[in-house]
Amino acid sequence: MRKPLAAATVLATLALLLGPAATARAGTANPPRILSGTIHASDLVLGPATSRTFFVSFEAEDDSGISRTGAEVILGGPDGRDLRSDPGTTLCTPHSTNPLRSTCRFTFTVRTDPWSLTNAHAGLYRMWALVTSNDFDIPTSEGLTTAYDLDRIRIQRKAQFTADAFPEPPRPGHPLGIVGRLTLADWDNGGYTGAPAGLPVQLVYNADGSSRYEYIANLTTGSGGVIATTTPPRADGIWWLAHNGTDATPWIYSAADHVDMP
Structure with missing residues (x-):
């Protein structure tokens, strides 16, 4: 089963996102838990030269809380096509009644053109997610969890x-x-x-x-x-x-x- 990102790529990306604060509690992190994931859209039926924006979210928790920006979602589809969320739209927000649990929300925009989605990319997309805790440690990857096939969506040719x-x-x-x-x-x-x-x-x-x-x-x-x-x-x-x-x-x-x- 294909994994959208290699571990080294994940850690390098998170190092840029989280900066030095990521190692504040090195060596003490427990893996966070991804509880559920949802693609907030029905199957997309797209004509030529069409764009559509939709939202994706997942619920996660950790005994140190969830990092506000250390999360990612990828929608893995046909012909090796991986859809990534729009830049700057990722945010994990703690629940008001339980600060150890957060909702992480992402915005996706898809476009049907030869530089984005081509005919070969029509089909079923599966949701892959990554989340880090507040005590995430980059060198050891403690405090990082991934999950695959949390939800699915079909992107179809009209x-x-x-x-x-x-x-x-x-x-x-x-x-x-x-x-x-x-x-x-x-x-x-x-x-x-x-x-x-x-x-x-x-x-x-x-x-x-x-x-x-x-x-x-x-x-x-x-x-x-x-x-x-x-x-x-x-x-x-x-x-x-x-x-x-x-x-x-x-x-x-x-x-x-x-x-x-x-």
């Missing part, structure tokens, strides 16, 4: 979906054709581009006057996100194509196409 039934009306005794295309936000180049082949798609039907939605067939996208299939004609009703989503792509229905039988 989708568009078209579908068309033909011919209309269907010819008696002949199947109804359904064609569509699933496209995804192109974080590399802007605009939208065809989805990769192999993504799951379902053909959905709803007869006029019925509250029942029928899943008629399981399909997959072809090259460029194209879907093409045929189905026996049914009573007057509405047809859709549906993608139930992956870690990197959101749930989406195509626009509805109503078909009247001859």
Whole structure:
């Protein structure tokens, strides 16, 4: 399991953050405890050239209290992409009723462009956290704790979906054709581009006057996100194509196409 930061990098960073005060109680520190972590956002569905800001926090405690600035959160994602909090936004605040416990809060801003998030970076991100106590000792690393997979968030490429039934009306005794295309936000180049082949798609039907939605067939996208299939004609009703989503792509229905039988 990949760790976002090597121990030497962690200690060097904290030495800069905490300065000489970090060794005030060298050799006496106990490990602080990270109690829980939360990403304060639902899954992010981002279009091209889009930015979004959200917050991340964790609860920690130590018998000497938690350092106000000696904490870090990284969101580790696909293709080796690690998201770090915005500079200068980290702050651990002691609880008013229990000064040995603190809430550490971080601000994250993500951007979809070739210099920040690219298409390969869409997917699941896991929360990694580091915290130090007030009696943290840099040379021995006493008073430092890390935790992995405290919470998760999906950062997904916004989708568009078209579908068309033909011919209309269907010819008696002949199947109804359904064609569509699933496209995804192109974080590399802007605009939208065809989805990769192999993504799951379902053909959905709803007869006029019925509250029942029928899943008629399981399909997959072809090259460029194209879907093409045929189905026996049914009573007057509405047809859709549906993608139930992956870690990197959101749930989406195509626009509805109503078909009247001859």
